[in-house]
Amino acid sequence: MKIAIKNGRLIDPKHNIDAGRDLFLAGGRVAGVGQAPAGFRAEQEIDASGLVVCPGLIDLSARLGRLETELEAAVAGGVTTLVSPPDMDPPLDEPELAERLVRQAADLGLARVLPLGALTQQLEGEKLAEMATLRQAGCIAFSQGKRPILDTQALLRAFEYAATFGFAIWLQPQDYYLSRDGFAHDGEVASRLGLTGIPVSAETIAIATCLTLAADTGVRLHLRRLSSAAGIAMVAKARAEGVAVTCDVGIHHLHLCEYDIGFFDTQARFDPPLRSQRDRDGLCAGVAAGTAVLCSDHTPLDQDDKLVPFAEAKPGATGLELLLPLTLKWAQGGKLSLAAALAPITSGPAAILGRDDLGHLAPGAQADVCLFAPEEAWQVTAASLKSDGKNTPFLGCELAGRTKITLVGGRRVFDAR
Amino acid sequence: MRNPQLNENGELTHLLSIEGLPRHILSHILDTAASFMGIADREVKKVPLLRGKSVFNLFFENSTRTRTTFEIAAKRLSADVINLDITRSSTAKGETLLDTIDNLCAMHANMFVVRHAASGAPYLIAEHLKRVRHKNIHVVNAGDGRHAHPTQGLLDMYTIRHYKQNFEHLTVAIVGDILHSRVARSDIHALTTLGVPEVRAIGPQTLLPAELAKMGVRVHHDMNEGLKGCDVVIMLRLQNERMNGALLPSAGEYFKHYGLTPEKLALARPDAIVMHPGPMNRGVEIDSGVADGKQAVILDQVTFGIAVRMAVMSILAGN
Numbered sequence: 001m002k003i004a005i006k007n008g009r010l011i012d013p014k015h016n017i018d019a020g021r022d023l024f025l026a027g028g029r030v031a032g033v034g035q036a037p038a039g040f041r042a043e044q045e046i047d048a049s050g051l052v053v054c055p056g057l058i059d060l061s062a063r064l065g066r067l068e069t070e071l072e073a074a075v076a077g078g079v080t081t082l083v084s085p086p087d088m089d090p091p092l093d094e095p096e097l098a099e100r101l102v103r104q105a106a107d108l109g110l111a112r113v114l115p116l117g118a119l120t121q122q123l124e125g126e127k128l129a130e131m132a133t134l135r136q137a138g139c140i141a142f143s144q145g146k147r148p149i150l151d152t153q154a155l156l157r158a159f160e161y162a163a164t165f166g167f168a169i170w171l172q173p174q175d176y177y178l179s180r181d182g183f184a185h186d187g188e189v190a191s192r193l194g195l196t197g198i199p200v201s202a203e204t205i206a207i208a209t210c211l212t213l214a215a216d217t218g219v220r221l222h223l224r225r226l227s228s229a230a231g232i233a234m235v236a237k238a239r240a241e242g243v244a245v246t247c248d249v250g251i252h253h254l255h256l257c258e259y260d261i262g263f264f265d266t267q268a269r270f271d272p273p274l275r276s277q278r279d280r281d282g283l284c285a286g287v288a289a290g291t292a293v294l295c296s297d298h299t300p301l302d303q304d305d306k307l308v309p310f311a312e313a314k315p316g317a318t319g320l321e322l323l324l325p326l327t328l329k330w331a332q333g334g335k336l337s338l339a340a341a342l343a344p345i346t347s348g349p350a351a352i353l354g355r356d357d358l359g360h361l362a363p364g365a366q367a368d369v370c371l372f373a374p375e376e377a378w379q380v381t382a383a384s385l386k387s388d389g390k391n392t393p394f395l396g397c398e399l400a401g402r403t404k405i406t407l408v409g410g411r412r413v414f415d416a417r
Numbered sequence: 418m419r420n421p422q423l424n425e426n427g428e429l430t431h432l433l434s435i436e437g438l439p440r441h442i443l444s445h446i447l448d449t450a451a452s453f454m455g456i457a458d459r460e461v462k463k464v465p466l467l468r469g470k471s472v473f474n475l476f477f478e479n480s481t482r483t484r485t486t487f488e489i490a491a492k493r494l495s496a497d498v499i500n501l502d503i504t505r506s507s508t509a510k511g512e513t514l515l516d517t518i519d520n521l522c523a524m525h526a527n528m529f530v531v532r533h534a535a536s537g538a539p540y541l542i543a544e545h546l547k548r549v550r551h552k553n554i555h556v557v558n559a560g561d562g563r564h565a566h567p568t569q570g571l572l573d574m575y576t577i578r579h580y581k582q583n584f585e586h587l588t589v590a591i592v593g594d595i596l597h598s599r600v601a602r603s604d605i606h607a608l609t610t611l612g613v614p615e616v617r618a619i620g621p622q623t624l625l626p627a628e629l630a631k632m633g634v635r636v637h638h639d640m641n642e643g644l645k646g647c648d649v650v651i652m653l654r655l656q657n658e659r660m661n662g663a664l665l666p667s668a669g670e671y672f673k674h675y676g677l678t679p680e681k682l683a684l685a686r687p688d689a690i691v692m693h694p695g696p697m698n699r700g701v702e703i704d705s706g707v708a709d710g711k712q713a714v715i716l717d718q719v720t721f722g723i724a725v726r727m728a729v730m731s732i733l734a735g736n
Contacts, residue, residue, distance in 0.1 A: 263420075
């Protein structure tokens with residue numbers, strides 16, 4: 001199928017393009033930018049007047065409940081590629097499970113699903129999972145999800161083994177003992193509300209351990225969902241020293257902080273927790289500086305999971321459909337250009353995935369495209385979200401930026417017009 | 418965000434926490450409690466303010482003493498009191514907290530007195546009642562996790578006012594396990610709201626919550642320093658399970674540094690009063706000589722507690 005997307009404002013952060021240019025797609029790939037390739041005859045034309053045309057969004061962390069519903073939510077949010085963590089039920093530690101997930105997602109033909117494989121068997125943090133086999137089955141890197149590796153010896157072995165094959169390790173840095181009893185940032189709000197706190201040191205200690213082992217083993221390390229300014233600073237320093245480390249931040253952590261817990265609002269329960277305003281500012285600066293990229297940390301939950309006392313509530317928020325508007329809101333607050341806003345959800349994550357065919361729109365790239373109305377306001381309601389998860393602290397809020405059309409591999413998988 | 422314990426007119430409709438309540442509401446509760454003080458001396462210890470109303474004591478966590486004082490207070494207001502020991506009934510069968518509440522609403526409850534191990538549980542209940550439009554059911558927090566124990570905070574204020582008349586010149590020290598204490602949090606909010614110029618928190622770092630100073634208190638680790646010139650000393654109970662472990666090496670070492678002895682009390686003002694929410698651990702946080710001494714007002718606190726709880730329940734029922 002040959003498609004011409006005309007009259008839009010093309011933004012391609014990787015190639016520093018922000019201009020009125022047409023985009024031409026053929027055979028599931030980008031065929032031309034600005035000018036149609038020789039002999040190009042569009043079978044379909046999309047009028048993108050008033051819309052931004054950008055690479056499909058790449059979300060480095062999205063939990064999937066009912067696959068079809070959540071992938072429909074993904075493309076409705078402009079997300080064309082997402083990474084799913086391995087701590088599902090059962091844990092993704094066998095090749096058959098990875099193959100099945102990849103096949104089911106491919107059959108649906110919506111967003112691309114890149115699974116993270118389990119780093120250890122059953123995610124128990126003891127015996128190594130069959131990484132090389134899992135890789136063949138489609139796992140792009142190895143992770144523990146939210147499960148810890150308590151034994152530092154086992155962690156070192158996992159790093160060494162992954163480094164042997166050139167596999168990347170993705171970990172959420174959170175010291176088990178400092179975080180196991182807590183459910184909010186160990187600061188003013190938790191103290192006032194009588195909630196057990198998780199100190200920032202839970203994150204920085206784990207980062208220090210991971211960075212040390214990454215430097216020693218040479219493994220490609222990606223730290224998932226940082227929550228503190230101190231954590232971001234450690235990663236920035238390590239990168240400056242040449243350690244192969246990258247990191248991401250959940251989009252909610254750029255907008256919310258401990259005060260948003262208010263009177264025990266369970267929608268503001270996150271893992272890692274929402275921290276101080278200073279931490280939030282540090283995370284915003286870290287993303288703007290390119291130290292971290294963004295993810296939705298999509299966690300669809302039942303209503304009942306939040307209608308319990310704060311300590312018993314499950315952490316997390318729905319995110320796939322909010323990633324774009326919340327990223328735009330962050331950029332607007334920081335007075336960043338649209339291209340700078342889109343980099344941490346397009347070209348940035350593509351680089352972390354090592355995929356030069358994703359996250360940009362030069363000829364040859366996958367024809368994964370998001371067309372959105374940057375200023376169109378919409379209200380976040382249970383009905384306006386396609387995801388099964390209606391759990392969000394932004395419920396009832398009006399946000400600007402709405403996806404209109406999403407293409408994956410040159411196929412129109414979402415069209416709101 | 419409106420404080421969920423106040424109605425559209427700014428009147429108290431639930432008592433969930435002292436935090437965020439204006440000074441005039443606290444003073445009104447204390448004044449009302451004073452008017453109930455004579456009732457205990459009458460032959461018929463009852464007033465008809467809550468006649469025909471049903472007060473449900475919902476204790477998701479055991480506490481015979483607090484439950485009993487609420488029961489006495491409700492009965493003196495002529496309410497029908499229903500005690501539910503929920504730790505042993507519905508939740509054990511897997512019913513959620515809000516399912517339990519819905520069931521009790523269907524029994525035409527007028528007031529829930531709630532004790533729960535999780536901080537914030539009474540807020541969840543109050544929000545739920547609003548959502549399902551039970552505007553006439555009031556919630557009294559009888560202690561939630563580490564968060565708040567507002568009637569204890571109020572009875573402590575009543576006690577202080579009884580002995581010291583006003584709050585504006587006082588120095589008050591709260592000593593011990595503030596980290597795990599809902600009483601300490603409620604006391605701190607009440608004291609700062611009522612205008613106490615200096616509230617001190619005394620304890621080892623392991624028993625003090627993070628950024629405690631932001632609640633408006635001065636933090637002391639040295640009890641001898643902290644007690645100097647105090648008008649009121651509030652001692653907190655140290656739970657048995659916290660005595661020998663990661664928080665404290667031993668009860669003996671704790672007593673040595675943070676137990677209230679006659680010698681340490683001598684550092685406070687000579688007319689200082691000593692309070693304790695009970696039950697006391699003699700020889701752990703307080704020496705018997707102090708607990709039974711003439712500066713201790715611990716049993717008065719219990720007596721005042723009934724009048725304060727009557728005041729809270731009658732004010733809520735009237736709003």
